[in-house]
């Protein structure tokens with residue numbers, strides 16, 4: 001891949017916590033519009049890497065380039081969605097979505113456009129405590145898109161919801177990513193989810209990338225197609241080879 005045309009170009013020679021090496025010789029390049037997943041065993045460094053890309057952890061000797069520019073901390077061009085929705089309980093749904101601008105700007109038309117996109121316009125004035133887990137995560141997706149980020153980072157965003165909600169949220173993510181032209185880097189433990197959502201799946205082992213599986217299947221995809229099975233098997237083979245599963 002030509003790094004010059006990349007939206008995101010990350011290289012982390014090493015990242016340590018308390019003298020223990022967590023990432024080493026980690027490189028990652030994302031093209032504009034690409035959807036890439038990171039899979040790997042618990043503790044292999046996925047969230048650490050995502051926090052570095054998000055600018056939330058700067059204690060490393062690597063570099064993060066977004067569209068060729070070195071990143072120095074958090075940026076409006078990079079949105080983050082975590083496993084839990086992390087909504088502020090005292091703000092309404094609309095205020096949570098527009099929080100980065102100003103909670104008073106909850107009536108910003110952009111907030112309502114986003115809430116409509118995630119199917120929650122009718123609960124704009126509700127408080128988070130009245131939402132189901134799946135609804136709360138849809139608010140988090142709307143909030144993640146509020147600053148019109150070029151890159152959206154997601155760390156196991158759907159692992160706390162039931163299987164049906166998860167499928168609906170996966171489809172919603174693909175729709176909003178396509179409509180907004182957002183590039184996506186997603187951490188997941190679910191190999192099926194990684195294969196179905198992604199253009200490429202990066203397999204991590206022991207703090208670095210040990211496999212890069214291209215998922216060539218056309219969209220919209222069929223979860224039960226031979227192409228999906230092949231992609232899943234290729235990912236599992238790499239994980240098995242690394243004695244991760």
Ligand SMILES: Nc1ncnc2c1ncn2[C@@H]1O[C@H](COP(=O)(O)OP(=O)(O)OP(=O)(O)O)[C@@H](O)[C@H]1O
Nearest residue numbers: 017018022040041042043044045046047048049189
């Ligand atoms: N703030 C921290 N201080 C010390 N060690 C940390 C810290 N954050 C992460 N670690 C360690 O770094 C390693 C990688 O953690 P990380 O959270 O990146 O793993 P992960 O791949 O996201 O795991 P999981 O799949 O369980 O979420 C782990 O051994 C973890 O214990």
Ligand SMILES: [Mg+2]
Nearest residue numbers: 046047048155
């Ligand atoms: Mg993690």
